[in-house]
Amino acid sequence: MDAILKVENVTKSYTGHKALDDVSLEVPRGAVYGLLGPNGAGKTTLIRVINRITLADSGRVLLDGKPLTESDVFHIGYMPEERGLYKKMRVGEQAIFFARLKGLGRREAESRLKGWFERLSIADWWERKVEDLSKGMAQKVQFISTVVHEPKLLIFDEPFSGFDPINANLLKEEILGLRDRGATIIFSTHNMASVEEICDHITLINKSHNILSGSVEEIRRSAGGNNFEVTHRADDAELAAALGSLAIVVGESHGIVGGYRQTNIHIRRDEDVRAVIAALNDRCELRSLREMMPSMNDIFIRAVNGTL
Amino acid sequence: MKKIYLIISREFLERVRKKSFIIVTLLMPLFMIGIMVAPSLMMLYGTSDQKQVVVIDRSGRIADKLTSSAEILFVPEREMSKAEACNIYNEESGIFGVLYIGSDVEARDSVQLITNSSSSMMLEENIASQISAIVEHDKLLAYNIENLDEILSSVETHIELSTYLNDGTGEEETMESTSSGISYALGMILGMLLYMVIILYGQMVLTSVVEEKASRVIDVMVTSCSPFQLMMGKILGIAAVALTQIAIWALLIIAASKWLIPAVFSAEVTATNDAMMQALVGTLGDTGYIATLFAYVTLFILGGFLLYASLYAASGSAVDSVQDGQQFNTIIMLPIILSIIVMMSVFNDPNSPMAFWASMIPFTSPIVMIARIPFGIATWEIIVSLVALYLTFVFTTWLAAKIFRVGIFMHGKRPSWRELGQWIREK
Structure with missing residues (x-):
């Protein structure tokens, strides 16, 4: 895997508690990478370690295979959870200030920002003072300030908190757009719906540990544990006989759709899936077989409770 | 960069x-003028109603010769004893007090002022000097000199002392005329200006760092630039504000020196014999001198501000609120207050060893040196002092940057001195 960012065995303690304990992860280039975890799990600390705002006690962070330096950080786009803008400044002026601090020229900054302001339909806030904006409005401004210099690595801490569903959706679209244009995006959240929709990869952090890492697809499949829903014409006894020792029936048949019954089964071994299909096809008039994948929400709760 | x-x-x-x-930039000069003018205005209008003083004169020589004025009215009372007078002219009577003069005026405790409310230095001075003059005059009369009053007025003398700075020629035309009165006033004003700038703008640096920390803008800032750049940017930005303000004041004063002072005063002042007034107008009207003075002031203000601002920035970075900053603030203030105390003694002897050393040691040098400059100080002293000041600034900035770099990321508990030491030693 081509990893843009690697976190290796990072440990960080504050007086009295460990915020991160031997956390490792790899962020593939071009991915939308979700950092999940309950409140206080250590997500923000990890993000601050990656940004060198907090220095890790041990372990290291690699960018493109090399230890991450201070000047690397200047090229990352970072939106902290607690939004910070200069309250007394005008919105446009402030956005230009941050863009120039990230290395854009004044004209370049202004034209790109105007474009973004149009896109997020906030063009008429340009002259307003930050202190007059609502929380959601300020967040849009902050989002634009974070992405305007088109960094190859973007880090958002809880990007969706404080947004209404419409704006949260808008933000999702923009994040996917940034990925399509080549950026790698890391964001922390406990909003599981957004994870399913936009994340390719996740890491689940609980109590300072990385308890689950991988592509969303694989995690859901493996958490699904070879549970399938079959649609067929046999009765329960015939079905059980057809399956033999390959699989067991879970619960009773349910739902009869157009003369077809639906039954949940658990296939014991991965490699038996095709044999099951063959057996059912022969003896039960198999119409469909669908893998049942748990939602990220279920996985999250089960992982945190240790029942995954 | x-x-x-x-x-x-x-x-x-x-x-x-x-x-x-x-508003502050334009109002401050008016305010300063107000402060200077206010005391004399208060002298003029500040005294309350005329105070009535009942005079019991056992000597019989004084009461009739006391002169009443706008402030004080003397009422001779011949028939009463001291005790009776004090009894009758008590607080309710509306009388200010009783002046008792014993039969032998010059004896100890012979002249007493017994008042119903607190009296003032000016009033006591007035009474004492009147009585002394009366007694002196009586004594002179005892010599039976003819035409005594004429003689007295003819011997009255008032000498003016003109002071110059020696340039080796002894020619009044080429020597610079000096006035310690003017030097005192200028030194005082400039010293206070420095004090104000260092405290006000230094604390502005502290507040600015604390606010940035509290509003979390700092997280975005430090992922865009290095902590050193952030600290220097803040210090120099605020220094630029201070210099802009002083430049505006300087322009106002130089303009006044060039056009306003000569236009208003030249005719009147040359006519008066008041040396002090002439010197004042001479100094303020000397545009070249004013400009040089401002150049020095600017260098010392900048150096002094930068030195202290870096300390303020470091302490701002180490705390979460302005209140928590007080602990460090007090320590930073100590040398500044000390400078003001030393400055006061500079006016008695601008070249005393204490004045010299205090104007060389960087923490007190800006204020003390700027107070000495109007008295005429050798240029090498000024240069040495400036070099020491700017070298120390480089050192404190380096030190502050180390604290700043760790401090801005700390939240929660206020660090102890020991922890600050650790931050400095950290690589």
């Missing part, structure tokens, strides 16, 4: 565009 420049201009513009900046 570009980032420091961006931060400087942001800090500068944010402050200079505020209405309060423009």
Whole structure:
């Protein structure tokens, strides 16, 4: 895997508690990478370690295979959870200030920002003072300030908190757009719906540990544990006989759709899936077989409770 | 460098565009003039109603010769004893007090002022000097000199002392005329100006760092520039605000020196014999001198401000609120207050060893040196002092940057001195 960012065995303690304990992860280039975890799990600390705002006690962070330096950080786009803008400044002026601090020229900054302001339909806030904006409005401004210099690595801490569903959706679209244009995006959240929709990869952090890492697809499949829903014409006894020792029936048949019954089964071994299909096809008039994948929400709760 | 420049201009513009900046800049000179003029105005109008003083004169020589004035009215009372007078002319009577003069005026405790409310130095001075003059005059009369009053008025003398700085020629035309009165006033005003700038703008640096920490803008800032760039940007941005303000004041004063002072005073002042007034107008009207003075003031203000601002920035970074900053603030204030105390003694002897050393040691040098300069100080002393000041600034900035770099990321508990030491030693 081509990893843009690697976190290796990072440990960080504050007086009295460990915020991160031997956390490792790899962020593939071009991915939308979700950092999940309950409140206080250590997500923000990890993000601050990656940004060198907090220095890790041990372990290291690699960018493109090399230890991450201070000047690397200047090229990352970072939106902290607690939004910070200069309250007394005008919105446009402030956005230009941050863009120039990230290395854009004044004209370049202004034209790109105007474009973004149009896109997020906030063009008429340009002259307003930050202190007059609502929380959601300020967040849009902050989002634009974070992405305007088109960094190859973007880090958002809880990007969706404080947004209404419409704006949260808008933000999702923009994040996917940034990925399509080549950026790698890391964001922390406990909003599981957004994870399913936009994340390719996740890491689940609980109590300072990385308890689950991988592509969303694989995690859901493996958490699904070879549970399938079959649609067929046999009765329960015939079905059980057809399956033999390959699989067991879970619960009773349910739902009869157009003369077809639906039954949940658990296939014991991965490699038996095709044999099951063959057996059912022969003896039960198999119409469909669908893998049942748990939602990220279920996985999250089960992982945190240790029942995954 | 570009980032420091961006931060400087942001800090500068944010402050200079505020209405309060423009108002303070224009009102401050008026306020300063007010402070200087107020005491004499108070002298003029400050005294309350005429005070009535009942006079019991056992000597019989004084009461009739006391002169009443706008402040005090003497009422001779011949028939009463001291005890009776004190009894009758008590608080309710509306009388200010009783002046008792014993039969032998010059004896100890012979002249007493017994008042119903607190009296003032000016009033006591007035009474004592009147009585002394009366007694002196009586004694002179005892010599039976003819035409005594004429003689007295003819011997009255008032000498003016003109002072110059020796340039080796002894020619009044070429020597610079000096006035310790003017030097005193100038030194005082400039010293106070420095004190104000260092405290006000230094604390502005502290507040600015604390606010940035509290509003979490700092997280975005430090992922865009280095902590050193952020600190220097802030310090220099605020220094630029201070210099802009002083430059505006300087222009106002230089303009006044060039056009206003000669126009208003030249005719009248040459006519008067008041040396002090002439010297004042001479000094303020000497545009070249004023400009040089401002150049020195600017260098010392900048150096002094930078030195202290870096300390303020470091302590701002180490705390979460302005209140928590007080602990460090007190320590930073100590040398500044000390400078003001030393400055006061400078006016008695601008070349005393204490004045000399205090104007060389960087922490007190800006204020003390600027107070000495109007008295005429050798240029080498000024240069040595400036070099020491700017070298120390480089050192304190280096030290402050180390604390700043760790401090801005700390939240929660206020660090102890020991922890600050650890931060400095950290690589």
